[in-house]
Each structure stands twice: as structure tokens, then as C-alpha cells.
Amino acid sequence: MAPAPRHDPARRRRIARLAAAQALYQIEVAGVGADAVLLEFLQHRLEEEIDEGLRLADMDRDLFSDLVKGVSSRKPGLDEMLTPLLAPDWTLGRLELLLRVILRAGAYELAHRSDVPPKVAISEYVELAHDFFGGREPALVNGVLDRLARLVRAEAFG
Incomplete structure (x- = not known):
């Protein structure tokens, strides 16, 4: 192709x-x-x-x-949204820095860019995680962003 x-x-x-x-x-x-x-x-x-x-x-x-600009200016709020979506024994601080950056950017798009369909945003950030990680990180990005999307963009999921 x-x-x-x-x-x-x-x-x-x-x-x-x-x-x-x-x-x-x-x-x-x-x-x-x-x-x-x-x-x-x-x-x-x-x-x-x-x-x-x-x-x-x-x-x-x-x-x-x-x-x-958006992620930088809203980082504390994005972290507050993401933290409860992680496993109970995990914090954002335990995640590798690049993984935190990807999650924050995905969370920003889901919460603040209504022009981007949530499934598109999730897919894009899962793909981005695949660009940098070969392990379970893309699945983590998928799970966390999917849960966040269902909270902040519930109307898109019926």
C-alpha cells in the first residue's frame, strides 16, 4: 500500500x-x-x-x-482525571515518563477537543504507544483512555 x-x-x-x-x-x-x-x-x-x-x-x-499548550497548562487536572483510572496499586508517577505524556495528551484530546471523535483519539494514542513501546503499554493506554472517554464523552458511547 x-x-x-x-x-x-x-x-x-x-x-x-x-x-x-x-x-x-x-x-x-x-x-x-x-x-x-x-x-x-x-x-x-x-x-x-x-x-x-x-x-x-x-x-x-x-x-x-x-x-x-493544552497539556502543559492543564497537566494537574489531566493527572487528576487519569489517576483513578489506573490500577489501585499504581500511580502516574510509577509510569515511564513517555507513557505519562501519551496518556496526558490522549486525556486532553478526549476532555478538551470535542471535534475529535473519542474512538479516533483512543486509536491514535494506542498507535502512538505502539510506536514507542513493545510490551503491554499500548493495552494500558487503550484501557485507560477508553474508561476516560466513557466518563467525559459518554454521549458518544450511547
């Missing part, structure tokens, strides 16, 4: 989510603000290939910016 064209909206959103996960990870590790990381990505890294055949220049920049 031929790869999706560079202007394909779904492909552009996928690249934005992947880049946002990387930017949010960088914010956490480096302890810098969202605006500085956004500026770096949008001014200095657009020619980078972030995955095979996926270039930052091809991303949906509005979605990328919204995810980075």
Missing part, C-alpha cells in the same frame, strides 16, 4: 501527535516552558524526520500547538 500523501489531514494530525509527544517529553525532561519548546520545533526542527517518512514540516501545526 502506498503511503498517504503529505497533505492528507489524518497523516498531518498523526505527525502532530507524534511531535507533541516528543515536545511534551522534552518539556518534562528539560524543565522548560511550552512556548520555548514550541518555538524550537516550529522554527528550528521543521526539516527533521521524526519517524520513517514523517517530517515535522508536514504536521498539522495548529493541532501540535494546541496539544503542547
Whole structure:
């Protein structure tokens, strides 16, 4: 199957989510603000290939910016939403940082982006987890985001 064209909206959103996960990870590790990381990505890294055949220049920049700013500014609230959805003996702090970033971004889309159908958001973040993890992490992302979607977007599930 031929790869999706560079202007394909779904492909552009996928690249934005992947880049946002990387930017949010960088914010956490480096302890810098969202605006500085956004500026770096949008001014200095657009020619980078972030995955095979996926270039930052091809991303949906509005979605990328919204995810980075939205997750960064709402992190405590997102963590509050996610924590009760984990197993009783787990906390977000016990999860690997990149997994926390993926869960927060997925939670942000579910709670604050009503333009994105919940099943699409869940699928996208499960796929993103597959990009980075080879174990049970994608199943964890699926389970947690599915439970969250049924709470914050119950109307979509009938």
C-alpha cells in the first residue's frame, strides 16, 4: 500500500501527535516552558524526520500547538482525571515518563477537543504507544483512555 500523501489531514494530525509527544517529553525532561519548546520545533526542527517518512514540516501545526499548550497548562487536572483510572496499586508517577505524556495528551484530546471523535483519539494514542513501546503499554493506554472517554464523552458511547 502506498503511503498517504503529505497533505492528507489524518497523516498531518498523526505527525502532530507524534511531535507533541516528543515536545511534551522534552518539556518534562528539560524543565522548560511550552512556548520555548514550541518555538524550537516550529522554527528550528521543521526539516527533521521524526519517524520513517514523517517530517515535522508536514504536521498539522495548529493541532501540535494546541496539544503542547493544552497539556502543559492543564497537566494537574489531566493527572487528576487519569489517576483513578489506573490500577489501585499504581500511580502516574510509577509510569515511564513517555507513557505519562501519551496518556496526558490522549486525556486532553478526549476532555478538551470535542471535534475529535473519542474512538479516533483512543486509536491514535494506542498507535502512538505502539510506536514507542513493545510490551503491554499500548493495552494500558487503550484501557485507560477508553474508561476516560466513557466518563467525559459518554454521549458518544450511547
